[in-house]
Amino acid sequence: MSAAARPPMPLAVTAPLPADVRVSFEFFPPKTEQMEQSLWACVQRLATLQPAFVSVTYGAGGSTRERTHATVVRIREETALEPAAHLTCVAATRDDVDEVARHYWQAGIRHIVALRGDPPEGASRYLPHPGGYAYAADLVAGLKRIADFRISVAAYPETHPEAMSARADLDNLKRKLDAGASQAITQFFFDVERFFRFRDRAAAAGIDVPLVPGILPVTNFNQVRRFAGLCGASVPRWMGELFDGLDGDAETRRLVAASLACDQCRALYAGGVRQFHFYTLNRADLAYAICHVLGVRPPRSAAAEPVQAAGSGV
Numbered sequence: 001m002s003a004a005a006r007p008p009m010p011l012a013v014t015a016p017l018p019a020d021v022r023v024s025f026e027f028f029p030p031k032t033e034q035m036e037q038s039l040w041a042c043v044q045r046l047a048t049l050q051p052a053f054v055s056v057t058y059g060a061g062g063s064t065r066e067r068t069h070a071t072v073v074r075i076r077e078e079t080a081l082e083p084a085a086h087l088t089c090v091a092a093t094r095d096d097v098d099e100v101a102r103h104y105w106q107a108g109i110r111h112i113v114a115l116r117g118d119p120p121e122g123a124s125r126y127l128p129h130p131g132g133y134a135y136a137a138d139l140v141a142g143l144k145r146i147a148d149f150r151i152s153v154a155a156y157p158e159t160h161p162e163a164m165s166a167r168a169d170l171d172n173l174k175r176k177l178d179a180g181a182s183q184a185i186t187q188f189f190f191d192v193e194r195f196f197r198f199r200d201r202a203a204a205a206g207i208d209v210p211l212v213p214g215i216l217p218v219t220n221f222n223q224v225r226r227f228a229g230l231c232g233a234s235v236p237r238w239m240g241e242l243f244d245g246l247d248g249d250a251e252t253r254r255l256v257a258a259s260l261a262c263d264q265c266r267a268l269y270a271g272g273v274r275q276f277h278f279y280t281l282n283r284a285d286l287a288y289a290i291c292h293v294l295g296v297r298p299p300r301s302a303a304a305e306p307v308q309a310a311g312s313g314v
């Protein structure tokens, strides 16, 4: 079996519990009152794990501008968490983007995830706005001119689908870092060997900032396969086999998802990774469980009361 075809190898079960892992969590801004409540429950549960930061996405083409802002500011005002606001270049002038950034700075937000963004719905390919920032590297430089933000950027272990080549994509990552970003969060991936090869290539290119793997616990396999196709992430065949036959069985899918993501994270840890970023999709339970396995737990005084499984009597 080739390395590429092999499932990720977890740490031996007897390995000591990690004590040096830092995590961060990504949320999306809620659309309705009900979604707001469930996001907030999720934020509060994950806050007990004392993440390095939590980030809030920016809808395609700036479509969630106000909601992202409101969510980030609420986190800033009502929790002890460090919120990071995603910000994109798509369909906005430099003045528009600068104004959003200035509002963030005034509201005490110091961390931005700076992105180019995907084309707005209906557009077949990305075209820079004539008066806007063309690429994320330009945005990073623009943000640094406004204030001394802490800036994270995106990285692609399997290369961004529009990049001319893997080398050009790595050069682009270097430009973003040279412009002032201090870390990169990766697109989700499932094959840990691909992440390790990317990390090696980045190191050889002189990139020495943290490359934080983006972890997506998969509960809806078909949806993730479609999404992965769009963003250039590969889905290994062995993974499809694990979810095969579970389309109508959400509960078993969740158990498989947790097991898979735990294996992935433990294999990354064994390979030296100490920071993990979780795409939570505004649900706490899987990320919380994986963090537990990684040794990331609430301080004893903040730990929740034990949860009893409904009707199990356990």
Ligand SMILES: Cc1cc2nc3c(=O)[nH]c(=O)nc-3n(C[C@H](O)[C@H](O)[C@H](O)COP(=O)(O)OP(=O)(O)OC[C@H]3O[C@@H](n4cnc5c(N)ncnc54)[C@H](O)[C@@H]3O)c2cc1C
Binding pocket: 056, 057, 058, 059, 060, 061, 086, 087, 088, 113, 114, 115, 116, 117, 118, 134, 135, 136, 137, 153, 154, 155, 160, 161, 162, 163, 164, 168, 169, 172, 176, 185, 186, 187, 188, 214
């Ligand atoms: C961690 C993470 C969070 C994300 N959050 C959001 C979000 O909140 N909202 C959202 O809309 N999207 C989000 N995305 C998706 C992201 O916007 C897309 O992947 C987008 O297509 C590229 O964004 P980027 O910042 O990587 O772009 P860039 O770094 O600008 O690169 C985009 C492409 O252009 C190429 N390129 C760069 N500069 C040049 C140049 N000068 N000439 C020619 N080609 C060039 C690059 O190689 C790459 O192929 C996120 C992605 C990640 C990994």
